[in-house]
Amino acid sequence: MRLAIVTESFLPQVNGVTNSVLRVCEHVRAAGSEVLVVAPGAGPTRWEGIDVVRVPSVPVPGYPSHRMAWPWPPLAQTLRAFAPDLIHLASPTLLGAQALSVAERSGVPCLAVYQTDLPAYAGRYHVPAAAGPLWKWLHHIHSRADLTLAPSTHSVAELERHRIPRVRLWPRGVDLDRFHPLRRDPLLRSQLRRTDELLVGYVGRLAAEKQIELLATVADLPKVRLVVVGDGPQKGALERLLPRALFLGQITGARLASVYASLDVFVHTGPHETFCQTVQEALASGLPVVAPAAGGIPDLVRDGRNGLLFEAGSGRQLREAVSRLVDSPRLRGVLAETARESVSGRSQKAIGDAYLEYCRQVLPNGHRTGSNGGTRSNRAHRFLPNRRWDTPRSA
Numbered sequence: 001m002r003l004a005i006v007t008e009s010f011l012p013q014v015n016g017v018t019n020s021v022l023r024v025c026e027h028v029r030a031a032g033s034e035v036l037v038v039a040p041g042a043g044p045t046r047w048e049g050i051d052v053v054r055v056p057s058v059p060v061p062g063y064p065s066h067r068m069a070w071p072w073p074p075l076a077q078t079l080r081a082f083a084p085d086l087i088h089l090a091s092p093t094l095l096g097a098q099a100l101s102v103a104e105r106s107g108v109p110c111l112a113v114y115q116t117d118l119p120a121y122a123g124r125y126h127v128p129a130a131a132g133p134l135w136k137w138l139h140h141i142h143s144r145a146d147l148t149l150a151p152s153t154h155s156v157a158e159l160e161r162h163r164i165p166r167v168r169l170w171p172r173g174v175d176l177d178r179f180h181p182l183r184r185d186p187l188l189r190s191q192l193r194r195t196d197e198l199l200v201g202y203v204g205r206l207a208a209e210k211q212i213e214l215l216a217t218v219a220d221l222p223k224v225r226l227v228v229v230g231d232g233p234q235k236g237a238l239e240r241l242l243p244r245a246l247f248l249g250q251i252t253g254a255r256l257a258s259v260y261a262s263l264d265v266f267v268h269t270g271p272h273e274t275f276c277q278t279v280q281e282a283l284a285s286g287l288p289v290v291a292p293a294a295g296g297i298p299d300l301v302r303d304g305r306n307g308l309l310f311e312a313g314s315g316r317q318l319r320e321a322v323s324r325l326v327d328s329p330r331l332r333g334v335l336a337e338t339a340r341e342s343v344s345g346r347s348q349k350a351i352g353d354a355y356l357e358y359c360r361q362v363l364p365n366g367h368r369t370g371s372n373g374g375t376r377s378n379r380a381h382r383f384l385p386n387r388r389w390d391t392p393r394s395a
Contacts, residue, residue, distance in 0.1 A: 152296025
């Protein structure tokens with residue numbers, strides 16, 4: 001199979017869309033397929049042996065570190081020269097819509113991955129009137145794709161509520177070797193905390209939609225040291241709001257895994273997550289998680305089993321949940337024991353294999369995803385029922 005991935009975000013930007021694209025690239029290449037990535041903005045033009053075509057872009061208003069693709073006429077020629085069997089649209093908006101039009105004219109099937117709740121972000125960035133037009137635009141794109149993959153049961157329901165057809169559940173995988181309780185580092189813990197403090201940590205982008213200001217309700221709890229990992233446009237404001245917190249900046253790789261495992265409690269505050277990979281990484285690291293009962297998070301966090309859920313936006317409930325864990329070593333231990341087990345079936349390989357199966361459903365009959373062989377015959381599709389992925393229910 002020759003797979004062209006057209007993404008709205010790629011390295012050097014580090015976020016959920018970029019990480020998902022990287023994992024798809026790794027798995028598809030390992031299966032013997034050829035891959036091309038098309039992405040906006042400056043950055044690497046080759047990654048792990050894969051060519052990356054960079055498209056002109058402009059800064060996203062209010063978020064200058066993120067880039068938005070500008071209409072690029074050479075896209076059609078670029079895709080046709082690569083001659084893909086399938087086009088993968090990662091969180092498609094502007095660049096993805098352009099690629100979809102090329103695919104339709106060329107007769108190439110498209111698989112779209114829904115990953116960013118743009119209508120919800122509109123409200124958080126003080127333009128709630130944009131939510132309706134954004135849903136219309138997303139419908140315009142996803143209803144034309146041969147298949148749309150959504151990362152959580154909440155996302156599937158939202159897309160279906162907006163009459164987007166052919167939606168299937170495809171969650172995210174987690175590196176169970178990298179994110180592991182054995183990465184806990186006593187020396188790192190001694191550097192992060194004072195005396196017998198518990199380490200309560202957040203990992204993610206420091207942006208308005210994450211509602212990180214809610215952490216102010218737990219920053220002054222006795223025996224708590226708040227640790228914030230990540231970067232973004234709100235970093236300066238948050239440092240002023242949380243003067244007692246320890247800001248570590250953006251961390252990746254083995255050090256990030258050690259930071260996760262060295263925490264005592266993981267906290268997430270954002271209510272607009274279509275999935276929330278950082279929650280999954282924290283669970284794999286053996287941490288009890290405190291997070292809002294919103295978006296894709298309830299697919300991961302079982303209230304009272306591997307973490308505690310609170311009402312989205314409620315600083316009071318967030319504080320109460322963290323206080324319960326701080327005051328009860330037994331409860332922390334019970335939730336921690338269940339945490340890793342709750343994501344044990346979500347390895348990168350399992351999720352990657354599921355992706356390849358969805359590719360097979362979209363490709364014309366007779367085409368194999370693991371090779372360059374096969375012939376295009378027609379665009380008849382065989383859609384299979386959703387896999388449950390053992391989606392948990394809140395206790």
